[in-house]
Amino acid sequence: MNTIAKVDIKELAKQYGTPVYVYDKGMIIQNYSTLKKAFAKYYSKTKIHFSVKANSNIKLLSIFKEIGSGADCSSPIELILAEKSGFSQENLLYTGNYESYLDLEQALLSNVTINLDDINSFKRLMKIRLPERISFRINPGIGRGGFEGIVTGGTDAKFGIPYENALEAYKLAKESGVKRFGIHMMTGSNNLEPYYFAEIVDKLMTIAGDIFTKLEIIPEFVDIGGGFGVPYNDNEEPLNVDLTARLVTEMFTEKCNKYGFGEPYLFLEPGRYLIANSGYLISNVTGIKNSYKKFVGIDSGMNTLLRPALYGARHRIEVYDKNENQQIVNICGQICENSDIFSLLQPFPDVEEDDIVVIHDVGAYGYVMASNYNNRLRPPEVIVDGDKHELIRRRENIDDVLRLYEF
Numbered sequence: 001m002n003t004i005a006k007v008d009i010k011e012l013a014k015q016y017g018t019p020v021y022v023y024d025k026g027m028i029i030q031n032y033s034t035l036k037k038a039f040a041k042y043y044s045k046t047k048i049h050f051s052v053k054a055n056s057n058i059k060l061l062s063i064f065k066e067i068g069s070g071a072d073c074s075s076p077i078e079l080i081l082a083e084k085s086g087f088s089q090e091n092l093l094y095t096g097n098y099e100s101y102l103d104l105e106q107a108l109l110s111n112v113t114i115n116l117d118d119i120n121s122f123k124r125l126m127k128i129r130l131p132e133r134i135s136f137r138i139n140p141g142i143g144r145g146g147f148e149g150i151v152t153g154g155t156d157a158k159f160g161i162p163y164e165n166a167l168e169a170y171k172l173a174k175e176s177g178v179k180r181f182g183i184h185m186m187t188g189s190n191n192l193e194p195y196y197f198a199e200i201v202d203k204l205m206t207i208a209g210d211i212f213t214k215l216e217i218i219p220e221f222v223d224i225g226g227g228f229g230v231p232y233n234d235n236e237e238p239l240n241v242d243l244t245a246r247l248v249t250e251m252f253t254e255k256c257n258k259y260g261f262g263e264p265y266l267f268l269e270p271g272r273y274l275i276a277n278s279g280y281l282i283s284n285v286t287g288i289k290n291s292y293k294k295f296v297g298i299d300s301g302m303n304t305l306l307r308p309a310l311y312g313a314r315h316r317i318e319v320y321d322k323n324e325n326q327q328i329v330n331i332c333g334q335i336c337e338n339s340d341i342f343s344l345l346q347p348f349p350d351v352e353e354d355d356i357v358v359i360h361d362v363g364a365y366g367y368v369m370a371s372n373y374n375n376r377l378r379p380p381e382v383i384v385d386g387d388k389h390e391l392i393r394r395r396e397n398i399d400d401v402l403r404l405y406e407f
């Protein structure tokens, strides 16, 4: 692999140094348009809110804003970044969990729609101020994700209100004076099976039907979260987005008709689907070791891209201008942890020190999880648009590290 869009990867490595995160703007726009068109074809009142936790670079957020997306935030700073990127309050959601008073104060101050994680979160919120509209995150009792760590529904999940307790939460909100309602779920990330999405929509709508009929509530929106997956290796098939949209919207409208909900908004909160495959991490080979196994060490590690160490996630890795003499290697970073491994027993071209390697699909949950572990500095971020490229966040430097100390 030698180019990202129309820009030579060696040029990018030379100009910005390595490691460097690079995003392809065209791919982001294409992903958004594919998802938006697929859902709008079947249900026009579908609204997409990009999940800021997947990637919170202000420049990238402002692209989502420009192409018509809303944004879903999970912390006060994410809200502030989204506001700085130009999103207006009616296009912002706040979905936290175990929300503190400070979190809730910021969400109220920003005047955005809040998806509350628990009835006790509502009790805390009430002590500050009662919003006009509220939504609760429901745990529909099932969950599924690409790894155990990204399953967010079901009996082991820390998120949301168990559906058995959901009536009590909405009853309290209504009796306390809330006038307008929505309902939310997010059951897991990186799902590639269209029928799963229909299954969870069925569950959520049945729960909504039961609660809202009893309480005489007509929901203004139903938020089914994100979770739309992407293939991280060549053996996986991409999500069939059109089929997913058709199955979800069919189930949704059938239940809306059954329960007399009219036509509420259908909210989606995708992160990974919209941005994962737009991102590349360009790195340099720093050392090659023939130990009990052969290791290729690069200047990115779990400090730069945590997913492999965190979940055992695997990303495609290619070498600039080399594809010959494949041999089995382990690719690792420079961090003092034995879990600092990008791939085990991977067929890889015969590389030398200073070769450039490119890690794929790092646009979601990449930079946002980067850290200063071992006091390595966070990399810069660059956007590529056709044959142009631009720095959208500079590399950290020693002053950034020292600034936090009192001397």
Ligand SMILES: Cc1ncc(COP(=O)(O)O)c(C=O)c1O
Pocket (backbone or CB within 6 Å): 051, 053, 054, 072, 095, 152, 186, 188, 189, 190, 225, 226, 227, 228, 269, 270, 271, 272, 273, 364
């Ligand atoms: C509440 C909520 N919404 C949206 C998302 C985005 O998920 P994904 O990137 O799988 O689309 C997440 C991710 O965990 C989430 O917790």
